[in-house]
Amino acid sequence: MSLVIDPAAIASIQTVELPIPTLTPSSDPTHVQIMCGYDRAENEVQAAAAIDIDDAFRQLLGEHYDTLARPTSKPAKYQPSPDSIALLEQAFLAGVGQPVRDDFSHALQRWHPTEDSDAEAFYKHFRALSVLLTQPESVAEAMRVQPVRAGESIKVVRDRQSMRDSRA
Known part of the structure; x- marks a missing residue:
């Protein structure tokens, strides 16, 4: 089974910018502070584990060891702690089933718009996109009010299809 759609079947196109600024839930300034605390605690646990692993490799x-253990030159990208993710899920994904929450959170954890993304940037992005799962009717309405347009490529494909049909 193919999921490819014949371009001739596409009659029109509507697009909506994501995230939708008018639907973004309000922020709570304490969330980022709490996330930073959770992330700091998680980093301390990971640092302690890394020291143990480092000592094991050294032995x-x-x-x-010193010849083989070369530090990486790339800085680590922001990675929210599991507690930070749980906080955001509780705050912004109320009523969303756990499997969907997990998939959504897992996907967003790999989002890094810049090398220096931090807890605040992740918080804003998570919060803004959460409406896709919590307010589907509002998202659909935002799409409905967008202009409907036929793309030039669609017109070309339809013209070609018409020519093929007229030959048959």
Whole structure:
């Protein structure tokens, strides 16, 4: 089964910018502060685990450790802690089933618009896109009020299809 749509079947196009600024839920300034605390605690746990792993490799490799263990030059990208994700899900995804929450959160954790994204940027993005799951009627209405247009490429495809049909 193919999911490819024949362009000739597309009659019109409507687009809506995401996120939809008018639908974004209001922010709570304490959320970012709480997230930073959760993230800091998670980073401390990960740092302690990394030291343990580092010590194990140092013992295993002995004198070769310093030669083989080269630091990476890329800075780490912001990664929200599981507690930060849970906070955002509770605040902005009320009524959304857990499997959908998990998929949504997992997808957004890989979102990095810039190298220096931080908790605040992630919070804004999560909050803004949450309406896609919590306000589907409002999102559909935002789409309905967008102009309907036939793209030039659609017109070309329809013309070609008409020519094929007239030959048959």
